[in-house]
Amino acid sequence: MEFHKTEKPLRGEITIPGDKSISHRSVMFGAISQGTTEITNFLQGQDCLSTISCFRKMGIEIENTSERILVHGRGLHGLTAPTEILDVGNSGTTTRLISGILAGQDFTSELTGDASIQKRPMGRIIKPLSMMDATIESIKGNGCAPLRISGHALKGIHYQSPVASAQVKSSILLAGLYADGKTSVTEPALSRNHTEIMLRSFGATVTSEGTTASILPDPDLHGQKIEVPGDISSAAYFIVAALIVPGSEILIKNCGINETRDGILRVCRAMGADITVLNAHTSGGEAVADLLVRYTPDLKGCVIEGDIIPTLIDEIPVIAVLAAFADGTTTIRNAEELKVKESNRLDIMVHHLSEMGCDITGTEDGMIINGGKTLQGAVLDSFLDHRIAMSFAIASLACESTLTIRRADCVNISYPAFYQDLERLCR
C-alpha cells in the first residue's frame, strides 16, 4: 500500500475504537460470571474476535452485533471442554489471560495461534501457573505455544514477577480465582491495571498496593454493563500525526487515560507538545477524557526510561516516529520487552527509520534517535505487526517521497478502519 505526504493538515473530531485490553477482559470476565454482560464500543478487531471465538468453543453464547456484545456467562465453573484446539490468532493477551482461566478448569485444553504467537515467550506464565499446581506445557518444548493445559484445584501463591507485564499479572490473578487461598503478584513496575479494576466491578475481591495486586478465590461474579473507552494506544497514532503535520488541530473523543496507560501523554508533554485534556471523567472505574491536540513546531527530544515504560509500551513505535521529527536527541531505555511483542519492534523501528534517513541507533534495551532531519519514503514491510504498519503510515504524512508499506492490512488486528479514519482527518 502506498502513502504520500499529506497536503492538508489533520482537522476535526475522531472517536477512537474501543480499548483492546478492556474489550478482551470484558468478554473473558463476562464468560465466567453469572448472568449477562452487555458491552458497548467493543473493539471489533481480529484480536478481540479471537477471544470471542475461544469462549464460544467453551460453550459460552456470545451475541455480536455492531451495536453491542452480549456475553451469556455461565459462572466460574461453567465453561465446557472445547472439542477443538483454541485458536488465539495473533493475540498475546488472549493466550496469556485465557491460560490463567484454563488452569482452573477440570478439563484439558490446547491452544495455539499464528506464526508470531508461536514465537512469543510463554515460560513467563508457565512458571507461575505451574507453581500454582496447574499442568501446563509447551507442546513443542520451546516455551512457546501451542500449549496444553490440564486444570486442577490450584494453590494460592505469592509471585515476584521478573517482568512488568499485565498479561502475566492477569494470568496469575485469573488462576487465583480458582485457588485455595489468596494469590498475589508483585511486579518490578506497575503495568496496566484493567484486570484489577474490572474484576472488582464483577464482584471479585482484588486489592492493589504499590506494585502488588492480590485476589481472593471463589467469588460470586455477576455480569456487568461495560462501555469500553477509546483505546489510547490507537489514539497515539493521531496524536503524533497532529503534532507533526503543520496546521493540524484534532479533538479525540472519549479516550481512556488510565494512569497506567497514559505515558504517551506525559512524554508528549515533556517534548513540549500542545495537548489539552478536556471533559475528564470516570466510566466503569476507568479514567476517560477528550484530547485536543495541536501541531507543535518546536518539539524537543527527551529521555524515556524506567517506570514509565510499561505505561507506554505499545506506543514506543509511534513515539520513535515522533522523536524522528523532534529536534535533538530522544533516548529510550529499559524497553527490551519490545523485542517479544508481535514482532521485534526495537529492531524493526531502528531498521525502518534508518531506511527513511533518520539518524537512529539501536541499543540493548532501546534506541537513540537524533531527530529533526528530513525523512524520505522507502519500501517497508509491516512484518504483519499492526503497530509497525500504523506507525509508518503516520511517518509518511510528513516525509518527502512515497512510502510503501507491505502487508499493511494487518491493522485489522487492533484498528480495522485505521486508514479510512486517517484519510478522513486529512481531508
Ligand code: S3P
Ligand atoms: C496487554 C498488555 C501489554 C500490551 C498488550 C496488551 C494487556 O503486554 O503490550 O498489547 O491487555 O494486558 P504486557 O503486559 O505483556 O507487556
